[in-house]
Each structure stands twice: as structure tokens, then as C-alpha cells.
Amino acid sequence: xxxxxxxxxxxxxxxxxxxxxxxxxxxxxxxxxxxxxxxxxxxxxxxxxxxxxxxxxxxxxxxxxxxxxxxxxxxxxxxxxxxxxxxxxxxxxxxxxxxxxxxxxxxxxxxxxxxxxxxxxxxxxxxxxxxxxxxxxxxxxxxxxxxxxxxxxxxxxxxxxxxxxxxxxxxxxxxxxxxxxxxxxxxxxxxxxxxxxxxxxxxxxxxxxxxxxxxxxxxxxxxxxxxxxxxxxxxxxxxxxxxxxxxxxxxxxxxxxxxxxxxxxxxxxxxxxxxxxxxxxxxxxxxxxxxxxxxxxxxxxxxxxxxxxxxxxxxxxxxxxxxxxxxxxxxxxxxxxxxxxxxxxxxxxxxxxxxxxxxxxxxxxxxxxxxxxxxxxxxxxxxxxxxxxxxxxxxxxxxxxxxxxxxxxxxxxxxxxxxxxxx
Ligand code: URA
Numbered sequence: 088x089x090x091x092x093x094x095x096x097x098x099x100x101x102x103x104x105x106x107x108x109x110x111x112x113x114x115x116x117x118x119x120x121x122x123x124x125x126x127x128x129x130x131x132x133x134x135x136x137x138x139x140x141x142x143x144x145x146x147x148x149x150x151x152x153x154x155x156x157x158x159x160x161x162x163x164x165x166x167x168x169x170x171x172x173x174x175x176x177x178x179x180x181x182x183x184x185x186x187x188x189x190x191x192x193x194x195x196x197x198x199x200x201x202x203x204x205x206x207x208x209x210x211x212x213x214x215x216x217x218x219x220x221x222x223x224x225x226x227x228x229x230x231x232x233x234x235x236x237x238x239x240x241x242x243x244x245x246x247x248x249x250x251x252x253x254x255x256x257x258x259x260x261x262x263x264x265x266x267x268x269x270x271x272x273x274x275x276x277x278x279x280x281x282x283x284x285x286x287x288x289x290x291x292x293x294x295x296x297x298x299x300x301x302x303x304x305x306x307x308x309x310x311x312x313x314x315x316x317x318x319x320x321x322x323x324x325x326x327x328x329x330x331x332x333x334x335x336x337x338x339x340x341x342x343x344x345x346x347x348x349x350x351x352x353x354x355x356x357x358x359x360x361x362x363x364x365x366x367x368x369x370x371x372x373x374x375x376x377x378x379x380x381x382x383x384x385x386x387x388x389x390x391x392x393x394x395x396x397x398x399x400x401x402x403x404x405x406x407x408x409x410x411x412x413x414x415x416x417x418x419x420x421x422x423x424x425x426x427x428x429x430x431x432x433x434x435x436x437x438x439x440x441x442x443x444x445x446x447x448x449x450x451x452x453x454x455x456x457x458x459x460x461x462x463x464x465x466x467x468x469x470x471x472x473x474x475x476x477x478x479x480x481x482x483x484x485x486x487x488x489x490x491x492x493x494x495x496x497x498x499x500x501x502x503x504x505x506x507x508x509x510x
Contacts, residue, residue, distance in 0.1 A: 090114065090124045097131035105144050112148035116247045125251065126258040133263035139310070142265045146311050149273035152247035156194075156223060156279040161230065163192040166370035167280040168362055169271050171304065172204035174292035174431035175329035179207045179237060180343035181351075181359050181381075184389035186366045187234030189375035193366075194230055195237040196244070196278050200440040200448065201256050203292070203431035205334060208239055209439075213337035213406055213450035217399030233393040245273045253444040262294045264304045272311040282318040282369035284362055285309070289508060290327030292427020298323065298508065318369045323509040324358060328460055329427040331355040334434040335453010335474060337405040347387040354459070356381070358506050365510075408437075408451030408474035412481050414488065416464040420496035423460055429491035430454050433484040437475040449476050454484070460503045464494055 088110040096103055103111075111128065114120040137145065158165050166186055170176050183193045197207035208219040219239040221229065229236040240249065248270050255261050255270075275283050287305040288295065295301040305321035312319030331352040333342050345351040346359060363377035380386045391401040416422075434440065438449035455472045458464050470492065473484050495501070 090120045090128070094124065094128045094131060097128060097135055100135045102138065103141050108141065108144045109148050112145065112152060112247045115250060116152045122254055126254055126260065129251065129255055129258065129260040129263070129266060132265055133260050137265040139307070142269055142307060143311065143314065145265065146269040146273050146276070149245050149247045149269055150277045153245050153277060154243040155277050156244065158192065158194060158230075158279050158281075160227070161192045163190060163234070164370040164372065165281045166191040166193055166284070166366040167195060167275060167278065167282070168284045168286060168366055169275060170286040171267060171271065171288050172201055172294055173288040173326040173330060174204060174427040174434070175331050175334040175339065176205065176288070177210060177331065177339035177343045178286065178355065178359055178362060180210065180340065181346040181355070181386065181390070182362055183235040183237050184233075184347065184393055185359060185363050185377050185380055185386040187389045188380040188385040189363065189367055189377055190372050191367060191370040192230055193235040194226065194278060194280060195235065196240040196274055197237055198252065200435075201252070202261050203428060203435045203440065205336070205339065205434070205439060207237060209448045210336045210339050211237060211399070213340055214394060214399040214401070215403040217394060218397050221397065229393065229396040233396050234389055235393050236397070237393070238397065240274055240278070245277050248273050256441070257444050264300065264307060267294060268304060268307040268311060272308050275312065276315045276317060280317060282366070283312055283320075284365040284369060285319065285321040286362060287321050287323050288326035289323055290325055290427060292329055292431050293326035302509075320365050320369055320510070322361065322365065322507055325504045325506050325508055326427050328425050328503060329430045329456070330358065332457070332459070333453060333455045334430055335437070335439040335451070336448060337407065337450045338453040338455060338474065341405055344390070347381070347390050349382055352459070354506050361507050406450040408449065409476045410474070410478040412473045412485075413469045414471040414473070414485070415467050416470040416494055417466065418494045418496045419466045420464065420494045421498040421501050422458045422462055422464050422492060423495045423498055423501045424493040425456060425460055426491045429488055430456070432487040433473065433491070436483040436487055437473055437480050438477055451476060461501050
């Protein structure tokens with residue numbers, strides 16, 4: 088087998104055979120296929136697709152590239168959630184402790200930022216002292232103690248995806264249904280969760296721009312999970328508008344803590360509760376009441392225990408960026424649009440995300456918006472605040488935000504789209 092023939096097969100719109108898939112995934116993991124060769128194959132897959140059988144084999148090869156975890160020693164049922172990636176999507180942060188407070192064990196293996204979307208680990212690393220990398224034993228110990236753990240997948244879990252994910256981030260090969268489905272599901276299946284709720288994002292800020300594509304991605308992932316014995320459910324949720332009021336690492340941690348304290352933006356609370364109910368039902372705990380666990384502080388207690396167990400200080404002051412720039416509302420009226428993709432690109436350019444895979448992210452960088460679509464704004468009042476340690480980035484961020492919002496002076500009212508579009 089040689090990699091050029093595998094690339095040519097997909098470049099020329101052919102089907103990859105099981106042998107080709109097994110070989111190329113294994114050879115890439117071992118370093119026998121170079122990054123530039125895999126990036127060429129990833130682009131051919133993005134352009135020409137894979138059928139369901141190819142995706143199933145590719146996913147199985149990624150699972151087999153590493154070890155499988157086993158949570159059978161835990162007394163509680165396991166429930167996990169995965170988002171396909173969005174802007175301002177901090178939901179995992181309040182959700183994992185909330186579901187744990189309701190009786191499930193939540194082993195939440197999370198990722199870093201990908202393209203214009205943020206990553207849960209990058210966000211949590213803005214908490215002083217917090218560690219993303221845990222050994223399997225440490226992960227199980229945190230899970231046992233706090234009921235929830237959010238950490239990086241260990242090097243042994245789907246290592247093929249670890250390499251490919253970082254490569255796709257910097258080669259324009261993220262937005263592919265076969266590659267996204269296999270990336271997410273290989274990690275989740277290898278992790279060994281009993282049940283999984285997928286938050287499939289739709290809209291400008293998501294990798295799936297249309298409901299039709301999102302449905303196909305959801306159906307592909309639910310099929311992969313079910314075939315591997317994981318109870319898998321998907322919600323399709325809106326990502327045309329960014330979630331909450333912030334996109335950026337420490338900014339989003341702050342907002343998540345507000346939700347755990349019983350406040351926070353309504354859309355973040357609503358989506359957190361909707362996903363929590365799905366996770367609890369899938370884990371066999373349909374009578375648990377997540378709204379109560381938010382209101383009575385028990386979710387916050389799990390958050391604090393979980394952060395501490397991973398070396399973090401839940402009471403530490405979160406980092407802030409050195410510089411800010413305010414963009415004011417150009418007119419008095421109703422905010423009728425705020426584009427998730429443009430906000431995500433601005434946050435990325437301000438330093439919240441990476442341009443190259445070896446880059447580090449700025450904890451304090453990001454974008455804050457002071458109104459959500461449907462709310463009235465006053466001419467000259469702050470509409471967006473940009474945060475960065477590198478003020479030379481402001482012009483690139485403001486350029487990304489051109490046409491990102493609409494203020495309609497004539498609109499009397501405006502109903503934004505519901506957050507959950509379908510199940
Ligand atoms: N999240 C993942 O884990 N993988 C992808 O490809 C996209 C989002």
C-alpha cells in the first residue's frame with residue numbers, strides 16, 4: 088500500500104477500500120504518512136465525501152488507533168455530551184457539573200479551539216492552576232470524587248484523531264461531514280460512555296451552515312454511536328447568533344459561573360437545561376430536575392469540587408485582557424442580527440483562537456456583546472467590546488465584524504429563532 092494511491096483514489100472520486108482506510112489511518116498515526124500527505128487526503132475527502140460504510144470504517148480505524156476506556160467500575164450511569172462547535176458555546180462548563188449534581192457521572196473529554204470556534208479546554212485553562220491533561224487514573228479519581236470531569240483525551244485515546252484534528256484546523260479541512268462525524272464519534276466511542284447527547288450546531292457560526300447538512304451530520308453520528316452500543320441522541324440547535332454574551336476563554340468561564348450561580352443569559356440557561364434533560368433521560372434518570380440543581384447551588388458545588396480536583400482555584404480572579412475597544416450602536420432601534428461567524432472570527436483574530444497548531448491562546452481575549460437580537464439599543468451606547476493583549480489586532484477584528492450586526496430603527500419588535508431547532 089502507498090499513500091499516493093490512496094490520495095488518488097479519493098481525488099478521483101473513488102471509494103476507499105477497508106484495507107486502504109485501515110492502512111492510511113494507522114500509517115498516519117505512526118508517522119509513516121506525512122502531514123502534507125494526510126492534509127491532501129483530508130482535502131480530497133472534504134471535496135468528494137465518503138459513503139456511510141467508508142465513514143464507519145474510518146471511525147473504527149480511528150478508535151483502533153488507540154486504547155478504549157472503561158467506566159464499568161463507577162456506581163453511577165455515565166452520560167456525555169458533545170457539541171459540533173460554535174461561537175460562545177460554553178455550555179459544557181455549566182452542563183457537566185449540573186448533570187453530575189443530578190446523579191449521572193459525566194466523563195467529558197473535550198477539545199481545543201478549532202478554526203473560529205472556541206474549545207472547552209482553552210476556556211478552562213484560563214482558570215489559574217487548572218490542568219487539562221490527566222492520566223486515566225486521575226480522570227477516574229476526579230469522576231469518582233466530583234461526579235464530573237472535563238479534560239483532554241489522553242494520548243492513548245484515538246491518537247489518529249488527535250493528529251488529524253490539529254492538522255485539519257490549519258488546512259481548511261474542518262467542514263466535512265465524514266471528517267467531523269468520525270472525529271467526534273471515534274473519541275466518544277473509545278471513551279466508553281454509556282450514553283451521548285450531541286449538540287449539532289446549525290448556522291453561520293457552525294461548521295454546518297444549513298439544516299439539511301446538520302441533519303445529515305446528526306444522522307451519521309447517531310448511526311455510528313448506535314452501531315457501537317452507545318445510546319445516542321442529537322439536538323439541532325441554532326448557531327446563526329453566538330451563544331450568550333461573550334466569546335473568548337476567560338470571558339466564557341465568567342459567564343458559565345454566572346449560570347451556575349443561578350443567573351446568566353437566558354439562551355445559555357435554556358440550552359444547558361435542554362441538554363441536561365436529554366443527558367439524564369439517556370442515562371436512565373428521567374425524573375431528575377436540573378432546574379432545581381441550578382437554583383439550589385448543588386451544580387455550583389460540583390463545579391467547585393471539579394475545578395479544585397484538577398488543580399484550579401474556583402475563587403481565583405480570572406485573567407482579563409490588557410486592552411479594550413468599544414464599538415457603539417450606530418442608531419437607536421432593535422438589534423435584529425448578530426452574525427455568529429463574524430463574531431467568532433473577530434474573537435479568533437483578537438487571540439482567543441490559533442492561527443497555527445503550535446500557537447497558544449490568550450486567556451483574556453475575545454468579544455463581548457451588550458445586547459442580543461430582539462433587544463433595543465441606543466445610538467452611541469456600547470454594542471460590542473473587543474478584548475486583547477495585542478492591540479495591533481483591533482483593526483483585523485473590526486474588519487471581521489463589518490456587517491456583523493443590524494440595528495433597525497423602524498422595528499417595533501423582533502423574535503429571534505428558537506435555540507433548539509429539532510431533535
Ligand atoms: N469537534 C471534533 O471533535 N471534531 C471535529 O471535527 C469538529 C468538532
